[in-house]
Amino acid sequence: MRKAVKILLILGIVSCILYEIYQILLNKNSYATSNATTQSDLQLIARAINGEARGESYEGQVAVGAVILNRVKDPNFPNTISGVIYQPGAFTAVSDGQINEPIAENSTVMKAARDALNGWDPTGGCVYYFNPNTATSDWIWSKTIVKTIGKHHFCK
Template sequence: MVFGTYSISYVYLMPYKNAVNVVTYKYGSKGGLVYKIQDKLKRWGYYKGSIDGIYGYQTYKAVRYFQSKNGLGVDGIVGNKTLSALGIYVKTNTTSTRYSSNNQDVNLLARLINGEARGEPYEGQVAVGAVVLNRVKDPRFPSTVAGVIYQPGAFTAIVDGQINANLRQSSINAARDALNGWDPSGGAVYYYNPAKTTNKWIWSRPLIKIIGKHRFCR
């Protein structure tokens, strides 16, 4: 897909035998990909300016803020690592879209998010997806998305059938953002709604943050 005309810098990484081009976006860049960068940053609360496809000072500051909050090198330049953290994949010689809407993990994770967190702030929906993925990486839990989601008693949406509720687009988007690396939960492996839970043990878990009605914990 073509997003219009934009300014691109190519950085060659040495001393590789065959140089790899890394697409970067920086102050002065323009076009559709800058528009997408601004849109992501604005949705996630890092950018307050207009979405105009022009990489100006406000975009530069927002990128630096995003980088500082996500463990990236803080330089205000959107290279491959920052693009990846934003969930934006540019097709080059070495990169392509990581997930598609038919991907089984996207669909299953979206249904879990939909059943557990529809109606929550978008950041909270992504955070629920991130909890699933954090469990996949944690040796205390199953090592696949399906294994984590269907672990007996792990999620209310499986028990009460809400995983089969009418799927919303925001749940699909949240699943993609979580799978592409955004973790608003801060590394949580548990979450709960204090107004609904009857599990006393979950209250003992160290709190990381509160998003909407959910508390995210270690």
């Protein structure tokens, strides 16, 4: 009995340490190597899309970019792109730091960000989106859902 407790304790400690090592390794990303020429806003949107909708379809990625730009135009949100993206608590990718992941110049998210900046808006003017499987607030369900793209519900 005692032996079992001891083994459990040691296992617990070891797994804690391993988890931390894994976390530290995860933070050390390989760096992108392409040339830097484009504007900061484009890169910022692309990184936000990368953090928020990496596994989504191309349309889903453009949609996330469009929501950011719709917020810039909406009086309820900050008036600048960086103001919207870094608004505290607005995007999970910002809170957990996924937005800082480097992206390559010719990646799909850059193209998606460019399309969004050029005015392509597959959401029809939405300013919110959420993943119904992970959404934690009930309030978000009170919004009118316009459309579902991949895992995200887009709403007004």
